[in-house]
Amino acid sequence: MSEVNMQKFLGYRFFKEVGDNEYEVIRIAEVNQKDPTRCTVLFENGKKQKVGYEFIKEYTPLEPFGVVTFNIVKLNNKEGEKSVKDVMVTAHKLIDLKLRLNNNEPYIICRQSVTDFFSQLISKDPTQINMYGFSVTRETCPTNIQMNTLTACSDVLESTMIHVYKDDNVDSMMKCIDPALKYNIDKVLKKLHDDYCDANHLPPIKKMGKVVDGWCTTLELLLNMNNFMVDFNQMCDITGFDVNLLDWMILGDDGLYSLNNPCRLFFSTVFKVNVIDTKVMKFDYTVNMGNFRNDKYALVRDNTNTIWIVVYLEQGEYLEQQLIDEINKLDVTTKLQLAYFNKYADLM
8 A cells, every 4th residue: 555656646635533523634735756655745734744655544535526637738730830838727526527427528628728709709899809718617618619629639748637625726726736837837828928929019018917818927827817716616516705704794692603684685686595594604524514405505705715604594586676776775786796807807
C-alpha cells in the first residue's frame, strides 16, 4: 500500500475525529512529480505538510462531488500553418463518471479561444467586435450547438484533474494545481491575449489590460470573467447570492437563524415559492443532509463563499408580481442580487 500513486487523489479531503464532534480535515494539494507516492497536504488553518501514504491512511476519505480538469490543448490550423495552444477547463459530476452517464460528457466546459456565442446573442449592434471565451453547462448550452463539439482539439499537451466538493471555489481550486502547470496555463493565456492585440493593431495602453474583448491573461480571470462559479454552483445545485447572508438574518429565541423579511421575499422570487418561514444553518460535510429529506430546502452560497442550508416553509400561491412590488417598496433591489459577473455590460 506504500506504493499508492497519490496523483489520483489530488484534491481529495480526508478527516479524522480529534475530539467530541471535532474533526481534523486535510486536503491533498500537491503531488510530488518525482515520487507520486508522496504529496503535500493542506490543513484547514493553512498549514502545509509533506507526507506519504502512511500519514494519509490514518484519515478517512471524504467522497468528492465532482472533478475539474485543467488542460492546455493544441489546435491545428490549416496545413502549413503553425498550431495554436488553448486553455480548456471541464467539470464532471463524480456520479456521472462512476455510472458512465451522458457518455462522459462534461457538465461544464470553459475555454478561451472560442467566440463567445452568448455575446453574439446579447449584442444589439451587429457590427460589435466579437468577444472570446465562454463557460457553459448542459443546461445553458444553446440548442443549436452540441456540447461535445466545444471540447474539440487536436491534442492535450498538459492536464491535471482535481477532485472538488460543493464548498469549493476558484481560489480553493487554484491551491490544488501544480504551480508549474498554472504558470504554463497563464503563459498560454497571455500569449493568446497579446497575439490578439497585435493582430488587431490595438494601442499599447489597451494591450496592457488584463482582459481585452474577453481574452484573459490568467486562469483566474478566465474563470471569473465567464462566470465559471455560477456554472459550478448549478452543477452542485447551489444558488449564489451576491451578499453576506449573515447580514440578512435574524437570530430567533430558539437560537436558530432565519432570513429577515426583505431577504425572505427575495428568496421567494428567486425560487418562485411563497415562503412564510425559514431556518438557516451553515453547510459543511458534518451535516447529515438525510435529515432534511422531508423538508424543502435550498443551498445558497453567499459572497463570502459560505454555503448555507435554507430550510423553508411555503404556503399558498406564488404571486410573482406581488412579491416584486413588496421588495421594491423596501428599496433593497440593488442590495439583494444573485451572484453574476456581467461581462456584457458594454454590449447591452
